[in-house]
Amino acid sequence: MLKKDSRLSHQSKRGNQSAVSKWLFTTGMVAHSIAICLLCYLSSGQLVNTTGALLYHMGMPWTDAVVVTSMLGFIYLVLILLWAFSRNGVLRTWLNVSSLTGFSIFMAWIIGALA
């Protein structure tokens, strides 16, 4: 399945496709990319919340924790985006990014429950 997915990413290079299937492929890839970007943003947002709470519990004043974690958030987001788009194949990307998002939501929930 994964091999199939990896072949999918090269389909656009083939010259023997009809115009309709090319457009369908492009639309699908655009939708896939947007969804992956949204998931990456969601997971980085949850990681920001988790890191902020952790920093606060480690003794940092709450306003400083917000400043540090928000600044770190952009580093998280760019790293997650690059990691997501470096995955080989659509399915593997979805599996990896969904797992990360689930993990980050779970962590944020745990930290929230500890308050």
Add this chain to the structure above:
Amino acid sequence: MKDGFRTRMSLLHTWAGLILSGLLFAIFWTGTLSVFDKEIDRWMMPHTRIHMDTVRPLSVDREIIPLLAERAEGAKAWTIVLPAERRPFLTLAYDSAKSHIAQRNSFHPITLEPLPAPNTRGASNFIYPFHHNLTLRQNNIGALLVGIASMGMLCLLISGIVIHRRIFADFFTLRLLRGFGRANLDIHNLTGVVLLPFTIVITLSGLMIAHLIYFPKAPDAVFAQLNPASVTQERPKSKVREASRKREQDVSSENEDEITDAREGSRNSPARSRFIAESQGRVRPQAIGQPANIAAIDPMIAATESELGQGAVYMIRVSNPGDAGGVVALRLNSDNSVSQNIDNRRFSTATGEELAHFNSSSTTNIFNFIAGMHYIKFTHWPLRWLYFIAGLGACALIATGLLHWTQARNQKQGSTGFNVSFMNAHNIAAITGIISATGAFLVVNRLLNNREQFAGISSRDLEVYAFFGVWLACLLHALIRVFINKQYGYRKAWAEQCWTIALIAIAAVGLNWITTGDHLLKTLFTHTYWPVATLDLVLVISAVMAIYAARKLSVIRES
């Protein structure tokens, strides 16, 4: 086929570049112009072309308070922005009993005569806001689009390093005479490598200063640890609260509004409000209802400046003047440091006694340093010029990246499909289109010459309509040229729009001369006034470069 990491980064670089580069060019172009926004304001507001050499320090008590007393009776807050090198006039802002919308008046720093109302947004109220929110303020849509583009820029920069196999060799390679495609790619590589520290820092700092827009829940999440009950206490947004917030914003200075807007967006939860108050010292003093006289403010400024240096105070904010609970807050400038100074000094309005003042924490100071690197509030002309040149370099990086994709496909005979033609038109509108639009913004400003309105439309709006109208016209022109002649139409469109830029730039310089009498020889030699002279010079240089490019393109077209 083995699908390597570099290949996937290459795909990301190509697609992110194709989708976001048009928007990125607009953001970097307006950001680069914003480096000299106050100087462009002087060009667009001729009545504010005042030489600061002859201006003496003003006495707040003797000269400014009487002005406020006669104009701002019953105001809840006064804001006084003192004249400075880049803003050579006195600004007073105050609300009134009738309206919470603040009136903002400018005065000549020597005669204290009111200056005519500026019937223009100028660069600081159009080009700068466009840079950070595309002037789409509703629900922060513009700021979010800018954030998406900026995050794309970071991905483009990092993926660019990954896919660049000969990064050090190409650092020393610039083959300008080896054909357009080769020269274009060399310029893309060179600007990408040389400006990498600048582009990464400016993009990341631009995102970080607006962290409350992009990660709006962070203060709530951390505050919930401090005060778990706060999660359930979030108050619904009421009209009263919104009006009160608007009132607070309206009476602050123009610049403060813009920075606040850029940083925080338009919605605040209780945790966010508390975060802003505690981390940035922005607290709203409450009136206690007991009348009191206003203590002398000059000694407060003298005491602060004896501690921090002459000219350290740039803004005075008097909350609840005439009330025993009133507070005078002295805001400190950031002229001598990269870090943005948000510390202030507070005094009681009634007694003149010094109150506990706000000092930001070390962590907030790191944030202030990052913000200061982006806002460029410091007074250091060579560094400001370096920012401008680096900004133009970043524009060149984005433009050459866009051209590289289309150039490679344009060279293949008969391969100009819809996507290539569309990208050709897109590139022309994104690059020469916005440059022409900026020129049109200046030309219309001088044509209207501070008239309040023209044909029933306010001049402030007409200038903006001209900007977007010319940009749209450039897009339509490019589309028509490219789709009429898919093979060579794009070259004709590039050449014609280069001629347009040259024409607009020369017209702007000429109109400035005709409407104000400030021609280049005067502003350079006889009555030197650098802000206007420099903008005129930049326009002339742009015209020369545009003519050179247009002629080159015409030669290629004819051959």
